[in-house]
Every structure is written in structure tokens, then in C-alpha cells.
Amino acid sequence: MDRRKYLKSLVVGSAGAGLLLQSCEPAKKEEAKEVPKTFTIDRTPDELKRELKLASETFFDEHEMKTISTLADIIIPKDETSGSATEAKVPEFIEFIVKDMPDNQLPMRGGLRWLDMQCLKKYSHTFINCSSKEQLLLVDEIAYPEKAKPEMQQGVAFFNLMRNLTATGFFTSKIGIKDLGYVGNQPNQWNGVPQDVLDQYGLKYDARTLAESVKFD
Amino acid sequence: MSDFQIKKTSKAYDVCIVGSGAGGGMAAYTLAKAGINVVVVEAGPMYDPAKNVMQLKWPWESPRRGASTSYRNFGDFDAAYGGWELEGEPYTTKDGTEFDWFRSRMLGGRTNHWGRISLRFGPRDFKHKSIDGLGEDWPIGYEDIAPYYDKVDQLIGVFGSKEGMPNEPDGIFLPPPKPRLHEMFIKNAGATLGIPVIPSRLSILTRPLPNNKERGACFFCSQCYRGCTVYGDFSSSSVLIKPAVASGHVDIIPNAMVREVQTNDEGLATGVSFVNKDDLQEYTVNAKVVVLAASACESARLLLNSKSTQNPNGFANSSGVVGKYLLDSTGTGMAGILPDLVGRKRYNEDGVGGTHIYTPWWLDNKKLDFPRGYHIEYGGGMNMPGYGFGFDIQNTNGKYPGRNGVQKSAGGYGASLKDDYRYFYGASFGMAGRGEAIAREDNYCEIDPTTVDKYGIPVLRFNYKWSDYEIKQAKHMHETFEEIIHASGGVVTSEKATKENNYGLATPGAIIHEVGTTRMGNDPKKSVVNQYNQAHDCKNLFVVDGGVFVSQADKNPTWTILALSMRTSEYIIEELKKQNL
Numbered sequence: 001m002d003r004r005k006y007l008k009s010l011v012v013g014s015a016g017a018g019l020l021l022q023s024c025e026p027a028k029k030e031e032a033k034e035v036p037k038t039f040t041i042d043r044t045p046d047e048l049k050r051e052l053k054l055a056s057e058t059f060f061d062e063h064e065m066k067t068i069s070t071l072a073d074i075i076i077p078k079d080e081t082s083g084s085a086t087e088a089k090v091p092e093f094i095e096f097i098v099k100d101m102p103d104n105q106l107p108m109r110g111g112l113r114w115l116d117m118q119c120l121k122k123y124s125h126t127f128i129n130c131s132s133k134e135q136l137l138l139v140d141e142i143a144y145p146e147k148a149k150p151e152m153q154q155g156v157a158f159f160n161l162m163r164n165l166t167a168t169g170f171f172t173s174k175i176g177i178k179d180l181g182y183v184g185n186q187p188n189q190w191n192g193v194p195q196d197v198l199d200q201y202g203l204k205y206d207a208r209t210l211a212e213s214v215k216f217d
Numbered sequence: 218m219s220d221f222q223i224k225k226t227s228k229a230y231d232v233c234i235v236g237s238g239a240g241g242g243m244a245a246y247t248l249a250k251a252g253i254n255v256v257v258v259e260a261g262p263m264y265d266p267a268k269n270v271m272q273l274k275w276p277w278e279s280p281r282r283g284a285s286t287s288y289r290n291f292g293d294f295d296a297a298y299g300g301w302e303l304e305g306e307p308y309t310t311k312d313g314t315e316f317d318w319f320r321s322r323m324l325g326g327r328t329n330h331w332g333r334i335s336l337r338f339g340p341r342d343f344k345h346k347s348i349d350g351l352g353e354d355w356p357i358g359y360e361d362i363a364p365y366y367d368k369v370d371q372l373i374g375v376f377g378s379k380e381g382m383p384n385e386p387d388g389i390f391l392p393p394p395k396p397r398l399h400e401m402f403i404k405n406a407g408a409t410l411g412i413p414v415i416p417s418r419l420s421i422l423t424r425p426l427p428n429n430k431e432r433g434a435c436f437f438c439s440q441c442y443r444g445c446t447v448y449g450d451f452s453s454s455s456v457l458i459k460p461a462v463a464s465g466h467v468d469i470i471p472n473a474m475v476r477e478v479q480t481n482d483e484g485l486a487t488g489v490s491f492v493n494k495d496d497l498q499e500y501t502v503n504a505k506v507v508v509l510a511a512s513a514c515e516s517a518r519l520l521l522n523s524k525s526t527q528n529p530n531g532f533a534n535s536s537g538v539v540g541k542y543l544l545d546s547t548g549t550g551m552a553g554i555l556p557d558l559v560g561r562k563r564y565n566e567d568g569v570g571g572t573h574i575y576t577p578w579w580l581d582n583k584k585l586d587f588p589r590g591y592h593i594e595y596g597g598g599m600n601m602p603g604y605g606f607g608f609d610i611q612n613t614n615g616k617y618p619g620r621n622g623v624q625k626s627a628g629g630y631g632a633s634l635k636d637d638y639r640y641f642y643g644a645s646f647g648m649a650g651r652g653e654a655i656a657r658e659d660n661y662c663e664i665d666p667t668t669v670d671k672y673g674i675p676v677l678r679f680n681y682k683w684s685d686y687e688i689k690q691a692k693h694m695h696e697t698f699e700e701i702i703h704a705s706g707g708v709v710t711s712e713k714a715t716k717e718n719n720y721g722l723a724t725p726g727a728i729i730h731e732v733g734t735t736r737m738g739n740d741p742k743k744s745v746v747n748q749y750n751q752a753h754d755c756k757n758l759f760v761v762d763g764g765v766f767v768s769q770a771d772k773n774p775t776w777t778i779l780a781l782s783m784r785t786s787e788y789i790i791e792e793l794k795k796q797n798l
Contacts (some may be wrong), residue, residue: 100281182599
């Protein structure tokens with residue numbers, strides 16, 4: 001998407017936000033977010049300009065953010081290994097990524113609203129004001145694409161997107177990388193697959209590979 | 218706007234090089250080492266991977282966790298500035314055809330992005346018309362370029378293994394890294410199927426390079442695409458331009474977009490004109506010799522835009538061949554999962570930046586329904602998570618039993634889903650084919666008659682179509698990939714390639730191996746430059762990018778660009794000594 005279209009869609013998206021949830025939520029409190037002062041990765045002047053602009057904008061309102069937080073922790077809860085999605089700041093990541101990738105804005109905003117309407121009809125409350133039991137009953141209807149009823153397919157599409165963004169946000173955070181057990185991204189010397197792993201799979205390096213490959217003591 | 222005048226750069230140079238990628242970097246290095254005064258005009262900013270650091274950064278240091286942007290199409294950590302679209306610098310296509318043009322505007326150009334795959338063209342690759350009657354033979358053979366491949370290997374460094382295959386010439390290799398776990402599965406599958414799987418050949422220093430104290434050895438972070446702070450891999454900016462500038466014989470003019478090659482009444486090149494992107498003023502710089510290395514298409518554009526009354530079709534284009542015979546590699550891929558690897562033990566599997574193994578072309582085209590071959594690159598393993606990690610788990614976790622041996626419903630949420638991400642981590646793998654297309658006169662770029670960029674420079678218009686040859690080749694790739702995945706014990710997870718989607722054949726240009734637009738030859742009517750990359754029409758004009766390729770082989774073009782640029786540079790040195798230029 002070119003920059004002009006992108007900016008335009010942002011503006012349209014934000015205006016729509018106000019209209020949609022005006023009726024059931026208090027007016028969104030506008031506050032300027034703190035812009036990141038520095039980046040630890042290489043940024044060109046054009047990139048920096050865009051980063052600062054994105055950081056100064058807000059897309060989701062308070063109600064939407066609460067709904068995203070509740071859903072994110074349903075998708076990735078705290079367990080014996082690691083913390084929850086909200087502890088890993090997944091909602092903040094989702095807020096950023098829909099500004100960065102405006103194609104996600106409508107499916108997210110509309111999906112959240114779809115979810116609230118389902119809950120209103122069934123339980124007379126928006127999703128976050130339902131009991132945990134009611135929330136899970138609804139999630140059960142949209143979390144399993146192959147089992148979901150035809151009339152719930154819009155919810156399935158939304159939940160797939162929400163699950164994708166939650167998982168990516170979580171496992172690319174400090175908490176998530178530690179949970180996953182990724183131990184790279186540091187200077188080291190590659191000596192091949194560890195012996196115990198080779199043994200586990202019944203594999204071994206042939207004599208030629210051992211002779212010609214780089215080795216470290 | 219007030220009147221602006223064209224300013225002349227006061228210093229006169231022996232050689233002016235346009236562009237600082239593989240071809241321009243090698244020319245600057247070779248000429249500077251011989252004491253020749255060089256100016257390099259580069260369309261992008263200065264760049265040094267030791268200062269513009271992306272290496273060893275964590276996903277959360279990018280607010281988008283490494284997802285791509287319009288500024289970095291290959292992800293937020295990719296070193297290359299630029300991409301498929303540049304603001305204010307469009308290109309167009311003709312008659313509904315498609316071409317994707319990746320431009321990197323920065324010191325070192327696209328060598329800051331590339332996969333470091335460093336393959337020599339073989340004897341057959343230079344004379345393929347003599348074998349199958351298609352395309353054109355090169356005016357040179359493997360024996361002409363082999364000494365330069367040797368010198369490039371020693372100067373820059375490449376790892377690999379001696380295989381003695383007739384069309385995959387061995388080089389002067391550093392030791393290769395051992396295969397990763399999924400690569401051992403693939404190697405075994407290859408042995409079953411009779412498909413060769415050998416150590417890859419990448420310009421990464423698995424050992425320190427003898428006699429080079431400026432570059433460190435690889436420390437196995439697998440992040441070459443981010444730029445290496447110790448210069449342990451090849452990019453033109455760190456390996457060629459930096460020492461060239463240190464020699465004291467090279468000036469770089471960054472952020473300078475060249476408009477035209479300047480000429481005199483005798484039809485010789487006198488220098489180039491450019492617009493400075495910072496002050497938007499117009500400049501010229503003079504030199505005895507002009508060397509174009511702006512990328513195959515950008516150099517063609519420059520020549521076509523250098524029109525005069527003597528050269529109404531553009532400079533060095535009496536043949537009308539400039540822009541024609543444009544080629545990109547064919548490419549398609551397939552992804553799968555290795556159920557044997559679910560729940561695997563964790564260890565640091567980063568390795569070097571790219572595949573540790575590859576498959577060179579192994580079949581006889583006489584028994585196939587398409588000409589020319591392809592090689593296969595492999596991917597997979599316990600990579601650092603980035604944007605996209607965990608996407609579409611519903612396509613995986615319903616297909617295989619989970620950690621407790623029970624088959625679950627696809628999708629889900631909660632602690633059980635959280636564990637699925639851990640369980641399936643590192644079990645995915647994939648492969649990509651890169652093949653040779655046939656050069657055709659009707660695949661070309663030309664000047665768009667109506668469109669200019671923001672500097673007022675007329676832009677390129679592309680006309681490129683794949684033929685049945687390339688589509689059949691892509692089909693064969695897919696059949697092969699499926700066999701390899703199955704023989705590895707894996708399951709295909711990517712979408713099935715069909716006739717309707719051309720068997721997944723990538724859009725022309727998308728593989729970023731553009732070559733052929735100023736091809737070499739002995740006949741000035743059918744080619745733009747001679748065997749020394751010297752324009753037939755103008756003895757002091759040279760082209761050292763991929764434009765001079767007559768055919769493309771199924772090899773990545775960089776190593777051949779480097780070798781040819783070194784050969785041309787030595788020729789320029791000799792001709793300058795003899796005062797022929």
C-alpha cells in the first residue's frame with residue numbers, strides 16, 4: 001500500500017472507532033503516547049519519521065483493548081512454564097501491528113464488535129462483562145475451525161487472526177523466547193548436531209562429512 | 218524554483234564507477250589497488266554493517282517483531298534499504314506483463330541483502346546454445362574466467378566441498394559447516410532418491426581468511442542478511458568498498474542519482490551527470506573511463522536515457538540490444554513438516570546464514586520436457602522466532618497427535634494450545650528451486666515514453682513473459698520437492714501448485730537475479746559489449762554488472778559478476794598503461 005492510501009485508511013479507521021462503540025462506552029480519553037526516544041536497530045531517516053508517527057497514534061479504544069487483553073490471556077494463559085500474553089505485553093503489540101499493517105484494522109475492529117454482539121444477544125453483556133464461563137462458551141464456538149457451525153464462521157475468521165497475532169506477539173517477546181527454549185542469537189561455534197540428539201534419531205555424520213567440515217575444539 | 222546550474226566536480230578522475238554493489242565494488246577495489254584514481258557515484262547513502270547494526274538484535278527490538286515494511290520488504294531486520302517500490306521512483310509494465318524489480322539504494326547495493334550463495338558457472342553454462350540450440354553462447358568460456366573465480370575465492374572467501382562434478386566447478390574452499398538435523402533427513406532422502414545433496418557454497422568465513430586482518434570469522438548467528446559487524450561474510454560495502462576507500466584512491470559520492478553518461482564529439486564517454494538527492498543540485502563528474510555497475514536494468518536505463526543527435530537510441534546502443542534479453546531465475550518453493558522432529562530437544566542450531574546443504578542440477582535434459590536445470594536450497598530448523606511465528610497453527614495441530622499422543626481438534630486456545638507451539642517448534646522445513654530461463658529478445662526493459670521519476674529521469678517499462686519452458690521446469694521442481702519431502706518422512710503443508718497458478722512459478726524479477734540487458738558478444742550487431750565488458754560503440758565505456766550475461770545458468774549471478782568485474786578491471790588497468798583509453 002502506498003503511503004497516502006495508508007494514511008487515509010488510518011484516518012478512516014479511527015473515525016469509525018468513535019462511532020461504533022459510542023453507545024456503550026464512555027468517551028475515549030485522548031492522551032498522547034510517549035514516543036520511543038531511540039531505536040536499538042538501524043533506522044533510516046524516513047523509517048524513523050514513520051516510527052515516530054505510528055508511536056504517536058492510537059487505534060483501539062479502551063473497551064477494545066480490554067477485550068483484546070481478555071482474549072489474549074484466554075489464548076495464551078500463564079502456566080507452570082511462563083507468564084500470560086498480557087504479561088508479555090501482547091495487547092500493546094497488537095495495538096501497534098494494526099497501525100503498522102492497516103489491513104488488519106477492519107477485521108480486528110469488526111471482529112471485536114461481532115463478538116460483543118454475540119454476547120449481547122446470548123448473555124445481555126459485552127464480552128468483557130460476561131462471566132468467565134460465558135466467555136469460554138462463546139470462544140468454544142469459534143476456536144475450532146473444523147467443528148464450528150456455519151453461522152459462526154465470521155467469528156472463526158476473527159479468532160484465527162486473534163490467535164495468530166497473540167501467538168506471534170507472545171513468542172517474539174522476552175518471556176516467549178525463554179519459554180520456547182530458543183538458545184541462539186549469540187556468538188558460538190557450530191560443531192554439528194549434538195551427539196545425544198544424533199543418537200536419539202539413530203543418525204551419524206559420515207566419514208567424509210566429518211573429515212571435510214569445519215571443527216572447533 | 219530559482220534557476221539552477223550544473224555544477225562541475227573539480228577533481229578529474231581516471232575512472233568513474235556508477236554503483237557500488239558486487240560489480241562496482243570489485244572494480245573500485247581492483248582499480249584502487251593498482252593506484253588508479255576512482256570516483257564511485259552511488260544512488261543511496263553510506264552504509265557500514267559495523268555501524269548500522271541489526272546483528273544479534275532480538276525480535277522485540279523491532280516494534281513489528283521483524284515484519285516487513287515498505288522500507289524493508291524482506292523484514293525489519295534486513296540490512297538492505299529499498300525494495301520493490303521506491304517512493305517517487307516508479308517503473309511500469311507493458312501489455313499486462315509483470316516484472317518485480319528490487320532496488321537497493323545504499324553503499325554495497327543488493328549485496329547487503331543477498332543469500333551469500335556463491336556458485337561458479339560451469340563449462341556448459343557458457344556454451345549452452347552449442348548443446349541445446351537455445352539462446353546464445355558466450356564469447357568466453359569457463360577457462361577464460363576460471364583464474365578470476367580462483368582469485369575471487371581467495372580474496373573474498375567461500376566455503377564448500379570438492380565434488381568433481383563436470384558443470385559445478387570446485388573452488389578454493391574454506392571448510393563447510395556440518396548439516397543441521399533436518400538437513401541430515403534431507404540428505405538421507407536424497408541418497409534414497411538419487412538426488413545429490415552436498416555442502417552448500419556460501420561466501421561466509423568459517424575460518425579466518427589468511428592475510429586479512431580487517432575481517433573476522435563467522436560466529437554462527439545465521440544472520441548474514443542483517444549485515445555482519447565483523448565482516449565475516451561478503452557484502453561489497455564491507456569487503457570491497459571499505460578497503461578500496463582506505464587505499465586513498467577512491468572517493469565515494471553518495472545519494473547521487475546518475476542521469477546520463479556524458480559524451481564528446483568523438484563519441485567517447487567523458488563522465489556522468491547526476492542529481493544530488495540531498496541538495497537537489499545538478500552535477501557532472503569527469504573521468505577518462507566510465508564503468509556502469511548500477512544493476513542490469515538501471516545501467517540499461519542509463520544508456521537508453523543518454524541520447525544525443527549522434528545516438529538517438531541511447532548511448533552504446535547502435536545494436537538496439539540494450540534492455541533486451543532480460544533474464545531472471547525461475548523460482549518456486551514448497552514447505553512441509555517433519556513429524557519425527559516434533560517435541561525436539563533444544564540446542565543452538567543457528568549455524569551460518571543460510572542452507573548448509575544444497576542440490577546442484579543433476580538430470581539430463583534430453584530425457585525431460587524442458588531445457589536447462591535448477592538447483593535446490595533448503596530451509597528449516599529451530600530459527601529465532603519473528604513476526605509470523607505460530608501463524609495458522611490450526612493447519613498443524615489438528616493433523617498430528619500432540620505431546621500426550623492424543624489427536625486434538627484443529628485450533629483451540631489455552632494451556633494446551635500454548636504447549637502446541639512449543640511442541641511443533643523446529644519441525645517445519647522447506648525448499649526452493651532456482652532455475653535457468655532462456656534469454657529472449659522479447660523479454661526486455663525500455664524507456665517508458667510518458668513517465669518520469671521525481672528527478673525528472675524517464676523510467677523503465679518492462680515487458681517479460683515466462684514461456685512453457687520455464688513453467689514446465691517449475692512443475693518438475695514441485696514434483697521433485699514432493700518426493701524429497703516424502704522420502705524425508707515429511708508431509709507437505711504448503712498449497713498445492715497447479716497448472717492454473719503456473720506451478721507456483723515466481724513473477725519475473727522476484728528472484729532478484731536480473732541479468733542480460735547489455736549482453737556481451739563478438740558481433741557488435743547482436744551485443745552491447747565485447748568479451749572484456751567494453752562497449753562495442755565506445756572504447757572507454759564498460760559495464761560490470763549482471764547486464765553483460767548472455768545466459769544465466771541455474772546459479773546465483775554474484776560470483777560471476779565479481780569474477781567478470783575483476784577481469785574487466787585488469788583489462789582497464791592494462792589499457793590505461795598502454796594509453797589506449
